[in-house]
Amino acid sequence: MLEETIVAVATPPGEGGIGIVRISGSTAYFIGLSLFRFSRQVVKPKSHRLYYGHVVNPADGCAVDEALIAFMRAPHTYTREDVVEINCHGGIMPLAKTLELVLAAGAHLAQPGEFTKRAFLNGRIDLAQAEAVIQIIRAKTEQAMELSLAQLQGRLSKQVKVVRQPLLKLLSHLEAAMDFPEHHDVEDLTLAELRGATTRALAETEALLQTADQGRIMREGVRTAIIGRPNVGKSSLLNALLREQRAIVTAVPGTTRDILEESINLGGVALTMVDTAGIRETADEAEKIGVERAKRALRNADLILYVLDLSVEVDTEDREILKSIQEKPCILIGNKIDLITDGLASASEIASELPPLPFVPMSLLEGQGLELLEQTIISLIFQGSVKVPQSAMVTTARHKDALKRTSLALEELLAALAAGCAPDLLAIDLYAAVEALGEITGETVAADLAEEIFRNFCIGK
Ligand SMILES: Nc1nc2c(ncn2[C@@H]2O[C@H](COP(=O)(O)OP(=O)(O)OP(=O)(O)O)[C@@H](O)[C@H]2O)c(=O)[nH]1
Ligand SMILES: [Mg+2]
Structure with a gap:
């Protein structure tokens, strides 16, 4: 029933500067007045003004918290109903106590999103706009x-x-x-x-x-899978992009077994990267599952960073995996150029024999090539610019x-x-x-x- 007055703590739980109890509905004004003692005499509070005073328990007149209160008359409110907001101290107890008093005065605890739902049902915003509210909060x-x-x-x-x-x-x-x-x-x-x-x-x-695709990527981020054979430097790449030693790196092939997911902000968009187990035939039970997960990450990705170890031969398995991902944006990373003689020259020779994909020579050990990789990602996914267009998306x-x-x-x-x-x-x-x-x-x-x-x-x- 829409006429029901609802209440909720509108700020996240925990400690903070202020915490807000928000009330909406036909009895919001009455409830607000019944449990607030103004510091100066107020007969009829003006709409959309803040008043200083105390939240008091109407049963015994005892103060519960020192607070600011705002009364907002319909229809110029978030829900288009009468809304009252009480700015308490931002702690668990002052908010719980104030909430309790509002509930005792007859309001109902709001469901998730119920304030915005009322804004929608009362015609202030449409559904796409309501969805934008949660997108803003999660941006x-x-x-x-x-x-x-x-x-x-x-x-x-x-x-x-x-x-x-x-x-x-x-x-x-x-x-x-x-x-x-x-x-x-x-x-x-x-x-x-x-x-x-x-x-x-x-x-x-x-x-x-x-x-739609660009829009989703801009809002949610680029799902990026780091793929390659064991020991080529996938985890080293994740760490380098994160600028943090997040994944375990060892000289033993098959180090990474589970999927590891981390995000970075690249030129204003999120890059959500998954480091995966090196793809190979294996009898090891855990590694086998890891390889399966790697293949799934590959299928779900918007972008693939395919890592090769330039110091070893590119083998048929590499070529097969690369063939299977042809329809997705993919960047080839030629890692460990420090290990090959005349690094860059022979790297481009190797690249010329691979599928025609953007190729970035790197030495993750020596921290080479990272900037070029980041530029390559932006130009591949966003054609060089990550600006939000002025038209609808x-x-x-x-x-x-x-x-x-x-x-x-x-x-x-x-x-x-x-x-x-x-x-x-x-x-x-x-x-x-x-x-x-x-x-x-x-x-x-x-x-x-x-x-x-x-x-x-x-x-x-
Ligand atoms: N010389 C050299 N070694 C590197 C480079 N990048 C990584 N390594 C080494 O290669 C080994 C494997 O690196 P990882 O990052 O663990 O490789 P991975 O692909 O995640 O390996 P798995 O998880 O086993 O599939 C480690 O000993 C790294 O130090 C590089 O650019 N040059
Ligand atoms: Mg690894």
Whole structure:
């Protein structure tokens, strides 16, 4: 029930400068007033102002904490309901005590994401904007932050509406034509318009879809797998990129068995690297599992750093693995150039016999080639620039999926138009496209899906 007043501690648990108890709903004002003693007499607190005083237990008048309180009148609030925020001292006890008093006054403990869900249900933000809220909270890099903020401000929603609105209008024309088949002229006009609008919408949908992979990478980071035969220097590479001795490095082949995952910030985007077990045939049980995991990491990666030891022959196994990953961005790392005579010259000779991939000669032992590798990664994944574009970008799998279904429906609609299908058949495809687009902004989203999205939020948001 929406009228229920909810409360939660909005700041993370633990010790901090301040901690905030947030209340939203029809009785929020009343509850706030009932347990706060203003330092000066206040008859009716003004909206959106901070007042100093004490949180007191209304049962015995005892002070619980010294605090600031803000009363915010609907509809200009986070949830569009009355909201009260109490800024307590940021500790477990002051917050728990204050929360307890609010609950005793009749509020209910908020579910994760419930404040934002109310903002969505009350029409302040759409679903894509609500999703942006949690993306902002989880952003780890500048690019992720910039993209998420743009989405919160409605950049993606606006573009989706640009695509959806004309289709929606045509759908209602089409439905009118179906209801009144005697008005043939309406139908003719609609069909010509429909063809044009569908072609345009398809192009716009495809353009949005094109941004999805880059968008996801900018927001979530580049899933990078460090792959290669045993002992070539994979763990040394992870450590070098991290600038930290994170993985165990030894001269014994088969040192790394489990997957090791670490992130770095490379030019504003996250690079989430997995160091893997060297790929080889092995009888060792643990190593075998490690090799399997390495192969899985390879399949899931956005980028592969394939490490070769230049001091030993490139063998058939290397060539086979390289052949199997051809469709993914891959950088060849020729490691241990310090061990070969005229290092760079013979390195490029070896490279010329390998698949035509970006090649970076390195000596991880002597710390050579790291900068070149970082530049190569940025130019391969981001074509040299990691700037967030000014146009809308798709950043989540959910949006990408909805756009794919939109594109499919529009293609079918064009085929149906070409085949001269009846309006009711055309309406089915058009309806599917309008529905799929509406899922992104939440106009047509199923209730349980919206629930699922908000469940992933934190408490108090
Ligand atoms: N000479 C030389 N030795 C290196 C270089 N890079 C790594 N090594 C050595 O090669 C050995 C293996 O390095 P690791 O980083 O453990 O190699 P790995 O690929 O993770 O090995 P596994 O985990 O066993 O698959 C260690 O003894 C390193 O010191 C290099 O550039 N030059
Ligand atoms: Mg290793």
